[in-house]
Amino acid sequence: MSAQLIRGIPEVRGALARARREAKIIGLVPTMGALHAGHGRLIETARRECGSLAVSVFVNPIQFNRADDYERYPRTLDADLRFSEALGADIVFAPEISAMYPCPQRAYVDVEVLTDGLCGKFRPGHFRGVATVVMKLLNIVQPDRAYFGEKDAQQLAVIRRMVHDLDMPVAIVAVPTVREPDGLALSSRNRLLSPEERSAAPALYQSLQAAARLVAQGARNPEEVKREALAILARQPRMRVEYFEVVDPGGMQPVAEIRGAVLIAAAVWLGPTRLIDNLLACKNEQS
Amino acid sequence: MSAQLIRGIPEVRGALARARREAKIIGLVPTMGALHAGHGRLIETARRECGSLAVSVFVNPIQFNRADDYERYPRTLDADLRFSEALGADIVFAPEISAMYPCPQRAYVDVEVLTDGLCGKFRPGHFRGVATVVMKLLNIVQPDRAYFGEKDAQQLAVIRRMVHDLDMPVAIVAVPTVREPDGLALSSRNRLLSPEERSAAPALYQSLQAAARLVAQGARNPEEVKREALAILARQPRMRVEYFEVVDPGGMQPVAEIRGAVLIAAAVWLGPTRLIDNLLACKNEQS
Numbered sequence: 001m002s003a004q005l006i007r008g009i010p011e012v013r014g015a016l017a018r019a020r021r022e023a024k025i026i027g028l029v030p031t032m033g034a035l036h037a038g039h040g041r042l043i044e045t046a047r048r049e050c051g052s053l054a055v056s057v058f059v060n061p062i063q064f065n066r067a068d069d070y071e072r073y074p075r076t077l078d079a080d081l082r083f084s085e086a087l088g089a090d091i092v093f094a095p096e097i098s099a100m101y102p103c104p105q106r107a108y109v110d111v112e113v114l115t116d117g118l119c120g121k122f123r124p125g126h127f128r129g130v131a132t133v134v135m136k137l138l139n140i141v142q143p144d145r146a147y148f149g150e151k152d153a154q155q156l157a158v159i160r161r162m163v164h165d166l167d168m169p170v171a172i173v174a175v176p177t178v179r180e181p182d183g184l185a186l187s188s189r190n191r192l193l194s195p196e197e198r199s200a201a202p203a204l205y206q207s208l209q210a211a212a213r214l215v216a217q218g219a220r221n222p223e224e225v226k227r228e229a230l231a232i233l234a235r236q237p238r239m240r241v242e243y244f245e246v247v248d249p250g251g252m253q254p255v256a257e258i259r260g261a262v263l264i265a266a267a268v269w270l271g272p273t274r275l276i277d278n279l280l281a282c283k284n285e286q287s
Numbered sequence: 288m289s290a291q292l293i294r295g296i297p298e299v300r301g302a303l304a305r306a307r308r309e310a311k312i313i314g315l316v317p318t319m320g321a322l323h324a325g326h327g328r329l330i331e332t333a334r335r336e337c338g339s340l341a342v343s344v345f346v347n348p349i350q351f352n353r354a355d356d357y358e359r360y361p362r363t364l365d366a367d368l369r370f371s372e373a374l375g376a377d378i379v380f381a382p383e384i385s386a387m388y389p390c391p392q393r394a395y396v397d398v399e400v401l402t403d404g405l406c407g408k409f410r411p412g413h414f415r416g417v418a419t420v421v422m423k424l425l426n427i428v429q430p431d432r433a434y435f436g437e438k439d440a441q442q443l444a445v446i447r448r449m450v451h452d453l454d455m456p457v458a459i460v461a462v463p464t465v466r467e468p469d470g471l472a473l474s475s476r477n478r479l480l481s482p483e484e485r486s487a488a489p490a491l492y493q494s495l496q497a498a499a500r501l502v503a504q505g506a507r508n509p510e511e512v513k514r515e516a517l518a519i520l521a522r523q524p525r526m527r528v529e530y531f532e533v534v535d536p537g538g539m540q541p542v543a544e545i546r547g548a549v550l551i552a553a554a555v556w557l558g559p560t561r562l563i564d565n566l567l568a569c570k571n572e573q574s
Contacts, residue, residue: 106401107452111394139454165394167296167426
């Protein structure tokens with residue numbers, strides 16, 4: 001079983017036209033490459049649910065608010081192709097920048113309110129770039145189902161809202177975060193960490209777990225939950241906290257009081273590398 | 288031959304699914320209703336080119352920057368249904384506002400630069416509302432071809448750019464403006480004119496024609512062209528000019544010097560009613 005590497009937009013449309021005529025369910029896993037086991041779970045999930053499966057690999061310049069981040073972002077197309085093929089992808093769509101942005105981009109998708117906080121506050125223009133490129137990829141591939149990781153919780157909420165508000169004919173499927181044995185969420189950026197930074201990194205997940213435990217025990221005050229979590233992060237001298245928030249899972253707005261399910265989300269810096277993670281939490285009715 | 292009136296989004300998708308399975312070319316004529324012979328030409332053109340034809344009728348609240356304009360906008364659904372049916376439409380899709388905007392809209396399509404001038408300057412938010420609702424209608428109906436009138440030249444340019452930049456799988460077809468015998472471009476707003484305003488209205492087209500004549504004769508200076516056209520409009524005491532511009536037809540930017548084809552576009556007020564019109568012009572090589 002071999003996956004087809006496709007570079008051009010007309011070519012990928014042509015390749016999928018046959019699957020569409022055969023009424024196969026078409027799946028898309030949009031990625032920026034540097035694939036790891038987290039992407040692997042997306043691809044495996046999609047493979048089980050779809051008759052024809054495309055993985056896109058495109059490091060999207062318009063979602064990077066920092067040029068150095070864009071330049072440092074790992075690029076491993078050969079490995080990505082083999083990885084996708086091994087998990088059963090039919091097509092790896094890896095367009096050139098000139099195919100995706102052939103002339104100055106004038107049309108953008110903006111999702112308001114949901115992008116005000118969390119990563120949106122610290123990465124101006126990021127979610128506009130994400131929503132716009134996902135819109136483009138969905139319009140090119142026209143999948144029935146598209147798969148996104150829960151690790152990027154705000155991105156997932158933004159895309160779900162885009163699809164809902166703009167009546168896009170696609171189902172968005174969320175796939176759980178994959179973690180290292182020590183709890184660190186898999187991310188293409190993890191390979192940029194020095195050994196010292198890598199050993200400090202699991203504190204991020206530990207702080208989320210501590211916060212989730214408090215919520216499970218019935219904590220109502222988000223400030224109290226944040227205080228305890230931030231104390232855990234403060235023990236890592238290499239780590240700088242960008243944000244730590246307790247928000248409602250649909251709208252991504254900070255909650256004044258914890259009732260029902262909340263999303264606990266954080267971003268930290270380790271040297272020049274930014275890591276994000278999140279956990280859904282709610283009161284444990286047995287406690 | 289009878290057209291089917293459909294109110295719901297799932298229902299219109301279902302009705303078109305059969306046409307799609309039969310590999311018919313699906314056409315969409317998006318309108319705000321109050322259909323006139325200008326829409327008639329859109330529907331007739333689409334009917335010739337498509338195996339299955341939907342006309343949408345939806346007065347889109349988010350593209351009105353003035354509440355009074357939205358409230359005064361004519362609504363004639365029964366007549367629109369008969370009109371569409373007589374011209375061979377298969378489906379008239381007339382959704383309720385609550386179907387199109389079931390919860391607060393957060394996702395929008397923004398087209399930059401092309402919307403800075405002309406109507407975009409005087410109707411803040413208008414083209415965001417237009418692009419967003421057209422995106423929604425295209426995603427609901429999923430036509431192969433969608434038809435727009437050249438009378439709304441900036442709207443046409445915005446939609447073409449949206450479709451291009453966001454890789455939407457639809458062909459946008461432009462249909463020439465239909466005019467009254469005295470030159471007034473057909474518009475749903477014409478029926479709001481008093482008899483006195485109606486008799487002043489043809490000056491708009493006359494001013495565009497005068498400008499186009501100067502361009503045909505080789506005028507290079509847009510200010511000179513505008514001066515002559517504005518003198519014609521100034522003879523109508525009831526008419527207030529909102530803008531009169533000479534722009535490039537693709538990007539909608541004012542030109543400093545007229546070379547090649549230009550779009551001459553104007554908006555005027557007659558009492559509480561705003562009228563727009565435009566003409567494409569270029570130097571007559573015989574002159």
